Amino acid sequence: xxxxxxxxxxxxxxxxxxxxxxxxxxxxxxxxxxxxxxxxxxxxxxxxxxxxxxxxxxxxxxxxxxxxxxxxxxxxxxxxxxxxxxxxxxxxxxxxxxxxxxxxxxxxxxxxxxxxxxxxxxxxxxxxxxxxxxxxxxxxxxxxxxxxxxxxxxxxxxxxxxxxxxxxxxxxxxxxxxxxxxxxxxxxxxxxxxxxxxxxxxxxxxxxxxxxxxxxxxxxxxxxxxxxxxxxxxxxxxxxxxxxxxxxxxxxxxxxxxxxxxxxxxxxxxxxxxxxxxxxxxxxxxxxxxxxxxxxxxxxxxxxxxxxxxxxxxxxxxxxxxxxxxxxxxxxxxxxxxxxxxxxxxxxxxxxxxxxxxxxxxxxxxxxxxxxxxxxxxxxxxxxxxxxxxxxxxxxxxxxxxxxxxxxxxxxxxxxxxxxxxxxxxxxxxxxxxxxxxxxxxxxxxxxxxxxxxxxxxxxxxxxxxxxxxxxxxxxxxxxxxxxxxxxxxxxxxxxxxxxxxxxxxxxxxxxxxxxxxxxxxxxxxxxxxxxxxxxxxxxxxxxxxxxxxxxxxxxxxxxxxxxxxxxxxxxxxxxxxxxxxxxxxxxxxxxxxxxxxxxxxxxxxxxxxxxxxxxxxxxxxxxxxxxxxxxxxxxxxxxxxxxxxxxxxxxxxxxxxxxxxxxxxxxxxxxxxxxxxxxxxxxxxxxxxxxxx
Numbered sequence: 001x002x003x004x005x006x007x008x009x010x011x012x013x014x015x016x017x018x019x020x021x022x023x024x025x026x027x028x029x030x031x032x033x034x035x036x037x038x039x040x041x042x043x044x045x046x047x048x049x050x051x052x053x054x055x056x057x058x059x060x061x062x063x064x065x066x067x068x069x070x071x072x073x074x075x076x077x078x079x080x081x082x083x084x085x086x087x088x089x090x091x092x093x094x095x096x097x098x099x100x101x102x103x104x105x106x107x108x109x110x111x112x113x114x115x116x117x118x119x120x121x122x123x124x125x126x127x128x129x130x131x132x133x134x135x136x137x138x139x140x141x142x143x144x145x146x147x148x149x150x151x152x153x154x155x156x157x158x159x160x161x162x163x164x165x166x167x168x169x170x171x172x173x174x175x176x177x178x179x180x181x182x183x184x185x186x187x188x189x190x191x192x193x194x195x196x197x198x199x200x201x202x203x204x205x206x207x208x209x210x211x212x213x214x215x216x217x218x219x220x221x222x223x224x225x226x227x228x229x230x231x232x233x234x235x236x237x238x239x240x241x242x243x244x245x246x247x248x249x250x251x252x253x254x255x256x257x258x259x260x261x262x263x264x265x266x267x268x269x270x271x272x273x274x275x276x277x278x279x280x281x282x283x284x285x286x287x288x289x290x291x292x293x294x295x296x297x298x299x300x301x302x303x304x305x306x307x308x309x310x311x312x313x314x315x316x317x318x319x320x321x322x323x324x325x326x327x328x329x330x331x332x333x334x335x336x337x338x339x340x341x342x343x344x345x346x347x348x349x350x351x352x353x354x355x356x357x358x359x360x361x362x363x364x365x366x367x368x369x370x371x372x373x374x375x376x377x378x379x380x381x382x383x384x385x386x387x388x389x390x391x392x393x394x395x396x397x398x399x400x401x402x403x404x405x406x407x408x409x410x411x412x413x414x415x416x417x418x419x420x421x422x423x424x425x426x427x428x429x430x431x432x433x434x435x436x437x438x439x440x441x442x443x444x445x446x447x448x449x450x451x452x453x454x455x456x457x458x459x460x461x462x463x464x465x466x467x468x469x470x471x472x473x474x475x476x477x478x479x480x481x482x483x484x485x486x487x488x489x490x491x492x493x494x495x496x497x498x499x500x501x502x503x504x505x506x507x508x509x510x511x512x513x514x515x516x517x518x519x520x521x522x523x524x525x526x527x528x529x530x531x532x533x534x535x536x537x538x539x540x541x542x543x544x545x546x547x548x549x550x551x552x553x554x555x556x557x558x559x560x561x562x563x564x565x566x567x568x569x570x571x572x573x574x575x576x577x578x579x580x581x582x583x584x585x586x587x588x589x590x591x592x593x594x595x596x597x598x599x600x601x602x603x604x605x606x607x608x609x610x611x612x613x614x615x616x617x618x619x620x621x622x623x624x625x626x627x628x629x630x631x632x633x634x635x636x637x638x639x640x641x642x643x644x645x646x647x648x649x650x651x652x653x654x655x656x657x658x659x660x661x662x663x664x665x666x667x668x669x670x671x672x673x674x675x676x677x678x679x680x681x682x683x684x685x686x687x688x689x690x691x692x693x694x
Contacts, residue, residue: 066262070646073271073279073288077241077248082225083208084161086171091248091268093208098236098250098266099229100208101141101149106562109388112203117141117258118149122203127608131195133202134185140257143211144232151184151191154206156215158182158193167218174566175205198606200613201563209233235261246270274508280323280641287642291512292370295325295639297464323641327371329385330638331560333378334367334513336520336631341549341575341583341591344498349412351592351628354553355397357405357527358520364634366519367512371637378632381572382564382621385635389614394632396625405527409491414498416528417489446475491528499530503551505538513555516633520553546589557636564617565604572624574598592629 078092103119104112114122121136141149159165163173180196195202211231214220229238235256239249248268252261271279276288277298290298336358344350360377368375376385379392398404406416449472456465491498504510504517514535521531531553536545545551561567570586574593578584585591600620607613624630 067264069265070263070286071267071269073276073285074268076270080226081229084170096208099232099234099238101233102207104203110562131198133193135191137189139189144255152212153209154191155182156212160215160221169222198608200605200607201566204563289640298323298641322644324644326640327373328638329635332557333635334555334557334633337554337590338629339549339552339590340629345552347412349408353405353408355628355631356400358523360633363516367634373637377634380621381624381632382568382617384560391618393622393625396622402526414491414493416491443479446472446479488525488528490530497530500552502531502533502553503545504535505541506535507538517555569601572597590629592627597623
């Protein structure tokens with residue numbers, strides 16, 4: 001979805017990276033489920049959350065046909081095939097999940113579960129004097145070169161990632177740095193890991209597991225693994241990469257010991273987001289994640305596309321009968337980031353005022369309703385809607401609303417001006433929002449929609465024109481509301497206006513993000529805060545603006561995690577001075593943190609009692625809310641288009657392997673289910689799972 005860029009540096013400690021290219025986290029949820037929604041930890045809105053959990057057609061293997069190729073849109077080809085390198089990206093992890101072992105999958109409640117393709121058991125055998133974990137390997141688990149997966153692979157990966165050998169250049173060593181020793185277990189086929197410090201998220205380690213041939217040599221780890229993975233341990237092997245056609249192919253691994261993949265191959269194809277609808281309709285793609293506007297009225301190609309070998313992909317009677325658009329909450333949330341390093345936002349009262357003035361429910365309505373999802377703002381930094389342990393801690397900010405926000409600004413010394421918002425008296429001048437944000441954008445959108453409705457009627461498309469007219473009227477109403485809000489005079493203090501730079505990425509993939517920013521700007525204007533929306537190059541949005549702190553306000557996304565104790569630490573850690581006067585912020589780009597938050601997260605990552613850990617995490621989340629550097633707004637929508645009758649491809653929701661810090665997944669689960677229904681040739685199968693047929 002166009003919910004904005006997800007920070008590409010992973011939160012997950014075992015595969016974290018500190019910096020990388022910024023990316024709009026919007027590639028298709030290709031591989032297996034990562035984090036599935038379950039029952040809400042506090043019981044709020046379970047029915048609505050279930051509706052938005054996932055939408056994936058699933059048929060039994062007996063109902064699916066073997067063979068064929070599916071082309072799936074991704075944002076870009078991977079910069080590296082090594083998931084532990086700093087520039088690893090989303091597709092790196094998608095490929096790794098298909099061709100390498102993943103020891104734990106995530107169940108419907110967001111909890112890690114043993115992956116029996118690789119393990120028959122894994123448990124903590126001792127807690128004192130040292131935490132000890134023993135893995136019992138599946139005796140059939142074998143690398144594609146015939147070598148058994150064993151302790152030697154675990155040892156090599158630990159030594160490469162723990163940070164002790166400077167010849168290796170991993171992105172981060174969280175979790176591995178707590179290990180004291182890795183060795184063969186007490187029985188044949190076992191691996192024993194002894195920790196120097198307790199580590200609650202031990203299940204996050206060794207996924208993906210690379211062969212010793214990669215991790216046992218620094219040169220191969222640093223350089224060779226960027227372009228080659230000669231050995232596979234998953235249901236697929238790495239095929240050809242073609243930079244000219246922007247494709248990378250995954251081929252069925254016929255040596256795989258589990259259920260074999262039904263597809264012959266899966267072709268990941270780099271297609272810009274604004275070109276995907278045309279590629280689907282033209283028969284150049286089978287599966288792609290789309291923006292809501294592109295998903296509406298999707299028209300399929302007249303016949304199935306050719307396979308990768310140029311042979312017909314389907315018999316003449318196996319024509320695509322239509323696309324299904326699968327809808328779910330994405331495994332990522334969009335936040336309002338407030339840079340508290342200096343200026344007005346260094347005062348926590350101003351940050352609180354902004355957080356209280358933003359109507360999160362209204363923003364969720366603006367984003368979820370057009371995507372056909374239940375409307376629900378997010379109330380946690382650490383858990384997603386419906387995930388086990390989720391608790392809405394947003395009340396830690398205090399009373400929401402304009403009056404409460406105004407009182408805080410008064411207390412902070414920012415006084416409301418008098419008279420018109422600007423000398424020319426034009427609405428919105430106090431907000432200084434350029435065309436493309438706030439009320440001007442809504443007014444422009446209303447006019448464009450009316451023009452589109454006229455054009456549709458001229459073509460005889462009266463029904464579509466009526467729908468477009470309805471959208472135009474809604475945009476016009478929104479413009480009136482925003483203009484009224486924008487007329488509030490700006491606050492001042494010591495002769496200076498309360499003026500904030502709202503920095504956003506440009507490009508078609510961030511259109512929804514800019515719309516949301518315009519709404520936030522209008523909300524802040526009602527309490528006298530002037531915002532200036534500034535769009536910058538999406539390719540350098542993070543590197544040039546977010547990471548160095550060149551913003552006051554911004555919007556970007558963090559993906560979900562099953563291991564918040566590990567993954568949240570770099571996001572919310574208190575910035576620390578480093579030699580030379582440089583501030584070490586890790587990935588806490590808001591520069592807002594406290595010693596107590598650090599203490600709570602440090603305790604949580606070492607707490608082996610699950611109930612105690614949850615209590616620590618909830619306390620930490622409440623204090624992160626109270627610090628008001630990050631305001632979660634909503635989970636992004638995820639809309640995935642796939643042909644009717646294609647099983648296993650859809651909107652995975654928290655099954656979704658998303659962006660910067662993907663969760664461990666079952667590399668067989670969805671890929672092995674991916675196939676066309678046996679009866680599709682005779683009228684098509686209406687895929688189950690809450691799909692919207694177009």
